[in-house]
Amino acid sequence: MTEPGPPPPAVVRGPLPATAERLDGLVRDAARRHPDRVAVRGVSGAVTFGELDRLVSRCARALTRLAGGPGAVIGLTAALDPACAVAYYGIARGGCTVALVNPLLGDDELTRALRVAGPRVLVAPERVAGRLRDLTGRLDGPPAVVTLHQGLSGLMAREEDAAEQVAPPAERACVQFTSGTTGEPKAIVLSHRNLCVNAAQTAQAHGLDTTSVTLNHLPNYHPMHLNSAMCAGAEQVLCTSPDSADAIALANRHRATHYYSLPVRLARLAADPGLGGLALDTVRAVYSGGSALPVAAAEKLSGHFGIPVVQGYGLAETSPLVHCDLPQRSRPGSVGVVVAQTECRVVDVTTRAELRAGEVGEVLVRGPQLMTGYLDGPGPVDADGWFATGDVGRVDEEGYLFLVDRLKDVFKHGNWLVSPTEIERVLLTHPQVADAVVVDGPDEFAGSVAHAYVVVRGDASCASVRDHVNERVAPFQRLRTVTAVAEIPRTATGKIRRREIRDGLLGRPDPRNPSILSTREETAP
Template identity: 50%
Template sequence: MDLPRDSTTFGPPLETVAELIGGPRIDDLLRRAARRAPHHPSLVADGLVLDHAALDARVSDCAEALRAAFGGPGTVIAIAAELTVDFAVTFLGISRSGNTSAMFNPLVPDDTLVHVLNACGARAAVLSPRMHHRILALRSRLPLLDRLVVTADAGDGTPVLAGLGRTAVPPGEEVETACLQFTSGTTGAPKTVRLSHRNLLVNAAQSAHAHRLTADSVALDNLPSFHLMHLDTALAVGATLVLCPEEDRAALVELARDRRATHLYSLPVRLSRLAGDERLPGFRVPSLRAVLSGGSALPPRTTTALQEHFGVPVVQGYGLAETSPSTHFDLPEGPTVGSSGPPVAGTACRITDVRTGEVLPVGERGEIQVRGPQLMLGYLGDGPAGAEAPADADGWFRTGDVGRIDGSGRLFVVDRIKDVFKCDNWLVSPTEIERVLMRHPAVADCVVFDRPDELSGAVAVALVVPRGDGVDPAALTGFANTRLPYYEHLAELRLVDGIPRSATGKVQRRELRDRMFGPL
């Protein structure tokens, strides 16, 4: 087969998913679902089952309460992305009230929480009692945040959402920025991303199509916090979304079986624990059609183990906060291990040289650049409007990630640009070395980063969490180095009890490196 000359590849036309978009606001997806199938289950959590009509009624009531409490249009209202019904109702209610939501991760440390709340300029917040008490402890560091409402009685007299007055929302109101989200901050302070209603609507349709969701799908969301994509994609097709924040694998499988889940969404770290659970042979979910992963690379042995056990495709995608978030997803009909798949509908991708920006041929590593209608409006707080365009003149956005595209148009994500390094002028990916180490049965977890070297510039070192006692670091080093090119060889390997990770399984490589060897 003749391969294309360069790596540029395109997803199917946007018209493929046009009927799923709806609009003009993201909450209109719920209006449409309630109109088409009012009694179809929409949201399930903790034994509560809300059909589309009941959820829609809650959202309208919430919108009127928010309008009474905070006014509008365009008020920035902060909400913690906790995996609860209250979050879904509040997010959609903010949209319907004509205001802008600022979604923050409830699991971030205090300093990051203070940074994102100040950066987004939120003067109001709707919080669970637990999150409310945490915010109160930080109140002296949040000078802008002066209006708080709680979803249930917090015991301190703070107004409760249900007890607020109600103000009708003028029809047809729409604001440019539907939602503010925050980058993960793995390579610096989180940035505030401005997403429009159009961004969210288009990506809901793109993702629902890529995931093969239909109205009869039951999507089980097993994450530590709420990922907006899962709510939006379910609403786009009128599917059922089941919330399951529990880490207990037996409880997860039981819920998936009881609710007849067709799609299981989780994180690589949780799926790896499921794949390694000694009880896995007894875990059965007959209704399951696919296991879907995102957030970081899924280890190949996890993919293989779960595919063989459940007899369904285990598929991963790729995206960023700046792209609402999805740009790629592998084909459920025939996924390729390690691939994030082709672009979603209406999306283009190419690989460019990290120094020159030249578009690279198929198969070569470079920076991933994407283009599509899901690309953000821009970052908040970068100076005057238009001072920093979110993309170049042709619409290409630099992701800051390194990857390659194969001859069939599938994307393989290699690493973050700020995590890769050069050894003897060869580009080295810590993630690829980690994948080799994880193939050894004695490795439970690992992380690789660079160490300065006088002759080669930098060399690879690894921290490894052993599986059991008596693991020989030299043997592990030899296992990896015989399977890697010389410039990716490990110069050092240390055994450790654990590796610090975020709630989503991400590692701050630069912090670990600086802790071991000092800042570069």
């Protein structure tokens, strides 16, 4: 039996300030403190905290009436638009539950999510409303589909600006689905307390206050960024352009202090020949999350802009943030230390014994932001409140967490535990490899072996890529095959769809992407 795990982090988060007890209370409190300050700025215009609070109350009455009263589930497509903030908090204020809908899912996955969540109303941008109407025809008792601008504005226009009437909150504040990259998406239930506490935890970890201006360069409006800025009274600037140069220009125009983006976008920016002509004038740190950002990309951007580029770690089940790197004491490759009121431990994947600092095992977390459970059950939480994340990592002597891989992605080669992500990092050191993924395939003698799929630049051969890796890794990590592909399938947040790739390797290609494995291949001797 090993000794108990790592000592407490060297940097201890301070106590959290008091926060709202219900989700829409974040808006109400911000409006009381600074009603005339800009809350959210988007392509459609800007709205102050005071205006937002009034719109939220109107929206609450309109959507609750349409849904048949408090307690209903109302679906919302989280578009990067100020109107989305109105709908999100309006659903909560009306005593209903918001179910976040990802329009990037395939038809079957999206239909399944709607069937599980059971919304009576769906609020969606005009560009996806038609598709949702088609899919809801597959459901029993199809929900009404309301467009985010014209439809919602029309409903709200019928409501009078009467004294605010706040319905008792629904037991469930939010239903959110996991990404489904390693299995079927799970429906997660989050309470008002989960989301409000994590808003305060995130605001503290990111150093947000009333002087902050956040630049959100994301494909969708993530509740973490919305709630944390609302909690802090910080202005939010929303950038819908996928071009990082546009996002940087917008950050400079509005004197942003915090820049939020995705690893896939930041990695492309680091490799962009035009990076030398870009500068961030007022941003104090760049924050990356959703998946791992390559260390080399983070270091290049940090060196170029002269500011920290840091990562955080969270899960849908934890509302989501549990760790965040420290801009003033950043550790390359780390996702940082725990946020306030949160604990972390690493356990052996087989014996479940707690491990010492530096040893690799499954990451467990505990804190008030932990979900109430899944719609179909409580989830992997033990009797002491520890949540098994399914991620493999290690914690150093000062409490910094380094993630290694997903537990479902690591595999055994003989008696050795192999991390695909570690091999991918070596693949990306090849000068002609633009992107890469490693999955396991069956082997008669070793159990499993590593196979790689790569996006190559120029005329690099698969054999040269394989040799580059196999000369630099341990014998149990060596690649059996390397296959060149046009692209690596990813989610909107940049997470690799390993399940689709692994199914293709085992002879079951994904019917939605049948060409993903139609490539040239060279097999190792």
